[in-house]
Amino acid sequence: MRFYFSESEFIDTQEPIDLSIPIRDHSKGVRAWYLDFPKFDAVMENGFVGSVVKGGAVNFRNIQFNPHGHGTHTESFGHITPNEYPVSNCFAKYFFRATLISVLPEVLPNGDRVITRKLLEEKSIPHETEALVVRTLPNEKEKCEFNYSDTNPIYFDVDCMSVLSSREIAHLLVDIPSVDRESDNGVLAFHHAFWNVPANPAKHKTITELIFAHSDILDGEYILELQVSNFENDAAPSRPVLYKIKKEGRPSFLS
Secondary structure, three states: OEEEOOOOEEEEOOOOEEOOOOOOOOOOOOEOOOOOOOEEEEOEEOOEEOOOOOOOOOOOEEEEOOOOOOOOEEEOHHHHOOOOOOHHHHOOOOEEEEEEEEEOOEEOOOOOEEEOHHHHHOOOOOOOOOEEEEEEOOOOHHHHOOEOOOOOOOEEOHHHHHHHHHHOOOEEEEOOOOOOOOOOOOOOHHHHHHHOOOOOOOOOOEEEEOOOOOOOOOOEEEEEEEEEOOOOOOEEEEEEEEEEOEEOOOOOOOO
């Protein structure tokens, strides 16, 4: 199915590019922040058996996980403020013009791997970009199963905000567990700068972490569909999906 954004631009909704890492049961999946694996447990109470394998009529599981540390998730400024602001409140729409870039972080003398303003300035980021998708290099598939706890992962230098602000980026998507350093004494400088907290919180802006963009997905411009579970929480599991932008004169009927 074609969906036209202009007289000459469209996406094919049957060609989605999924950037999400799923939340997996028990001994699988990505983790961060010293969390154990998620738990998927069949309800077994008062004679009810919530497992078909164990003789029940249906699978009926309780699931315990943390949206910030298990799988792809999207968060609002409520992540760093005392005021509750569910991430589901950030959206008036779900489709955005997006740009995917690949970045090899700079290595500081202390061993930190950092995405800097210079690295972003070297990339082609059109001014109409609403969502910036950042893929870090090298891009191993192990990112989907990695335990990031106590590994000092890649993070963003706060000076990157000058580039993001100049482009008016509203949605930032990254394949790392946090835009800030794993251990920074709670400063969270990039989070605060991105959302302009506490001065004037940008309620429409989001950060999506722990995505995975396969290496065969080319850098460039896309349309992003940002699907976010409707949790009344500062963060929720999400499924960002890219679509290639195709150009062709709009026909008199849509196919």
